[in-house]
Amino acid sequence: MTREFTFERLHHVQLDIPAGAEDDCRAFWHGVLDMTELAKPPVLAARGGCWFRGGGVEVHLGVVPEFRPSRKGHPGIQVQALDALAERLAAHGHEVVWDDNLPGHRRFHSSDGLGNRLEFLEPLPADADV
Template identity: 35%
Template sequence: MRINFKRIDHFQICIPPGAETEARNFYIEILGLQEIPKPDYLKVGGGFWLEIADIQLHIGVENDTVSPKRHPAFEVDELEKVKSYLVDQNIRIREDRPIPDFERFSCFDPFGNRIELLGRITK
């Protein structure tokens, strides 16, 4: 099976606890990025989301320098088929809660790096 990657949806970087004001100053005031809404149930962990052209930058809060929150996320066609394919290949999968307009899951490379895959929910 060949996976048809459509685009990168978002990427996430992490900042230390208590650094959100400094991060907002840099990303919003200095770089001029636009803050966008973050789902309420994800706000508990801190951080905020930004938009860069049609890509999102998620700013997360972490103590650890090697964080499982850091990851690329790719929108793909036929998400369930992709998941089945990866499971058949013995790739570790983690189910993730849906976010507005998308179903999603994460898979991990042999080194433990997380890759999020998203499929748009058609209405």
């Protein structure tokens, strides 16, 4: 099969939030994770929510009328210095649950201040014992 298109990268991930939770999002995505808040285009800003970027990762947080945090679906965000991130999250009161079930990676799960599930992972060095 020949394709006329190629995938380049994931542009962003969108997570649901309840109405009025933008300040909670800012406290987590900017305050804890040190991501930069992006200006939303005016037509989209009118819907509420907020967007953040850090490194090559962009997270859009969109308002839904009947918000329920995602317990299973989640973004998997690759980071450098995974232990430092785990310490920062824990220091800000976010649970860090380590999981060694992904070969070739160290990873843990946590959640944002609204209960959305998040996965953070770091590849093991090529010469690491697995």
